[in-house]
Amino acid sequence: MELTKNITLGVYLPGESAVHRLDPRTKIISVTLLIVLLLLARSYLAFGLVALFLAGMVYIAKIPPGYALRGLKPMLPVLILMWVFQLFLYQAPGTATLFQWWVFEATEAGLHMGNLIIMRVLFLFSVTTLLTLTTSVVSLTDGLENLLKPLRFIGIPYHELVMTLVIALRFVLILAEELEKIMKAQMARGVAFDRGNFIQKTKKVFPVFLPLFIGAFKRAEELIVAMDARSYTGGKGRTKMKTLRMGRVDFAAAVIMLVFTGIMIYIFTAFKAFI
Amino acid sequence: MPIDVINLSHSYKTGTPFEHKVLFDVNLHISDGEFVGLIGPTRSGKTTLAQYLNALYIPRQGRVLIDNENTADKKADLVSIRHRVGYVFQNPEYQLFAPTVGEDIAFGPINQNLPQEEIDRLVKGSMEMVGLDFNTFCHRDIFALSGGQKRRAAIAGVLACRPKVLVLDDITSGLDPRGREEIMKVVKDLHLSQNITILFISNSMDEVALLARRLLVMDNGKIIMDGPTREVFARTEKLRSIGLELPEISIIIDSLQSAGFNLPRGILTVDEAISEIAAALHLREGHQ
CATH class of the missing domain: 3.40.50.300 (P-loop containing nucleotide triphosphate hydrolases)
Incomplete structure (x- = not known):
């Protein structure tokens, strides 16, 4: 049993590619832009283009394609459920009925909606994973902090906000490791997590999640003490070892993003229907 | 089983x-x-x-x-x-x-x-x-x-x-x-x-x-x-080369051996060590 194998979100894959060398701010802005485009996209053509774009980035960043897709595996059951819900529950006037089962009716519009929503979730996840795979935690923090700096004018503690976010991201993997360990300890006492009906399976969650939560609180407490011991006082008066600087790669990335956004906006306005 | x-x-x-x-x-x-x-x-x-x-x-x-x-x-x-x-x-x-x-x-x-x-x-x-x-x-x-x-x-x-x-x-x-x-x-x-x-x-x-x-x-x-x-712990050099230490008793016996005491290898318990060291001391006094 190995849980951490399929977790790619929050993992950093060190490298020397152009994508790795980009200024974190460039990457964060690009990712935000891509997220907005994904939320607006309503056609197969648009999603196809995003897929091509992402594939290109994976290629340039020299991430093994199989590894890039691996993180999606644990999400599959949820996605399939979402797809089924859309297929049967999304109703639009004037669309053809595909087939009927009991009181449920699968419509053509539902089918498209299901497909689009799945693609949207998959790509949203892939975009963010691509960011964390190519950006170390330190530069991600620096970039985010730098971008959120203007928030200080309305009294938002931007440094603390970013710190919280980054710690949460790091804890994904740590908690997964802990979860694996506790699951194994309970399996050693005879729990078969894959046996039994729904209620029996749900009951098996307690022996795992109780220790996990207790451990998480303990860890948080230790982290607080460790930060305190090193005189961490938040963002005030903090200086940086590395200052961020934009370079030629960032200029190239900006041009590429602008062109891509232009194409996408054209598609949004030119094609209204599902194609 | x-x-x-x-x-x-x-x-x-x-x-x-x-x-x-x-x-x-x-x-x-x-x-x-x-x-x-x-x-x-x-x-x-x-x-x-x-x-x-x-x-x-x-x-x-x-x-x-x-x-x-x-x-x-x-x-x-x-x-x-x-x-x-x-x-x-x-x-x-x-x-x-x-x-x-x-x-x-x-x-x-x-x-x-x-x-x-x-x-x-x-x-x-x-x-x-x-x-x-x-x-x-x-x-x-x-x-x-x-x-x-x-x-x-x-x-x-x-x-x-x-x-x-x-x-x-x-x-x-x-x-x-x-x-x-x-x-x-x-x-x-x-x-x-x-x-x-x-x-x-x-x-x-x-x-x-x-x-x-x-x-x-x-x-x-x-x-x-x-x-x-006993045999494994007798292979001192090999164990040390992979970064392992010896039991405390073996360390003491080891240093006594290199100081010229004639002690058998593979002593692991305190009681064994006491009787062997006593015997070795006795032997020494007998020689003098």
């Missing part, structure tokens, strides 16, 4: 850029009633190997036979194998989840679907085996226990499954000297009175020297030494 490990290899994170091999072609046979120690530097593959023995990992390369039953066999009853081979994890108190000691220890037997009287009997019996008084501790809040007591409760939770083989993964780490001593005594009693086969993984050479009759040494995913504890 014999255990056989045949040509076992293991890689972590296969299929990812972080893939690394941790076990290389490991072969191991453990017979009934043995007390085997397993030592090795950190990341040498001790825990990974041990987790194969109660089917927490299923072999992809090589085979693991528990009581002649192949764990990779589709028909193998893994739950039953895990009950027969108990596994106490490092820091086992992390597995405690029930409100009271008794309820947590009953978790394993409940998973075996045993009748209530049998469960009660097992809880009581395993609490006594680890030296927790049933009447005092059965209804006590888990979080009201001390570190050493929590660990004993966790061990009792595994014992309640009635294992014939017990894998103990560094169970004394992080305890104070008294806690260590108590746990060591429990382990020794289990082996002697219950005749449980034990695989004892430890980072403390002293503990292994006191308990194990056979000793395995792992380094970089391979078993590099396998033999009677």
Whole structure:
């Protein structure tokens, strides 16, 4: 049993590619832009283009394609459920009925909606994973902090906000490791997590999640003490070892993003229907 | 219940850029009633190997036979194998989840679907085996226990499954000297009175020297030494070269030997050391 194998979100894959060398701010802005485009996209053509774009980035960043897709595996059951819900529950006037089962009716519009929503979730996840795979935690923090700096004018503690976010991201993997360990300890006492009906399976969650939560609180407490011991006082008066600087790669990335956004906006306005 | 490990290899994170091999072609046979120690530097593959023995990992390369039953066999009853081979994890108190000691220890037997009287009997019996008084501790809040007591409760939770083989993964780490001593005594009693086969993984050479009759040494995913504890600890240079220390007694004997005392190799207990040193001193005085 190995849980951490399929977790790619929050993992950093060190490298020397152009994508790795980009200024974190460039990457964060690009990712935000891509997220907005994904939320607006309503056609197969648009999603196809995003897929091509992402594939290109994976290629340039020299991430093994199989590894890039691996993180999606644990999400599959949820996605399939979402797809089924859309297929049967999304109703639009004037669309053809595909087939009927009991009181449920699968419509053509539902089918498209299901497909689009799945693609949207998959790509949203892939975009963010691509960011964390190519950006170390330190530069991600620096970039985010730098971008959120203007928030200080309305009294938002931007440094603390970013710190919280980054710690949460790091804890994904740590908690997964802990979860694996506790699951194994309970399996050693005879729990078969894959046996039994729904209620029996749900009951098996307690022996795992109780220790996990207790451990998480303990860890948080230790982290607080460790930060305190090193005189961490938040963002005030903090200086940086590395200052961020934009370079030629960032200029190239900006041009590429602008062109891509232009194409996408054209598609949004030119094609209204599902194609 | 014999255990056989045949040509076992293991890689972590296969299929990812972080893939690394941790076990290389490991072969191991453990017979009934043995007390085997397993030592090795950190990341040498001790825990990974041990987790194969109660089917927490299923072999992809090589085979693991528990009581002649192949764990990779589709028909193998893994739950039953895990009950027969108990596994106490490092820091086992992390597995405690029930409100009271008794309820947590009953978790394993409940998973075996045993009748209530049998469960009660097992809880009581395993609490006594680890030296927790049933009447005092059965209804006590888990979080009201001390570190050493929590660990004993966790061990009792595994014992309640009635294992014939017990894998103990560094169970004394992080305890104070008294806690260590108590746990060591429990382990020794289990082996002697219950005749449980034990695989004892430890980072403390002293503990292994006191308990194990056979000793395995792992380094970089391979078993590099396998033999009677005395013989293994006699190979001082080899052990030091992979970053392991010797038991304290062996260190003393070693320095006495290099200071010119004629002492036999492979002394492991304080009593042996006393009589051998006394004999050597006596011999010396006789010469003068």
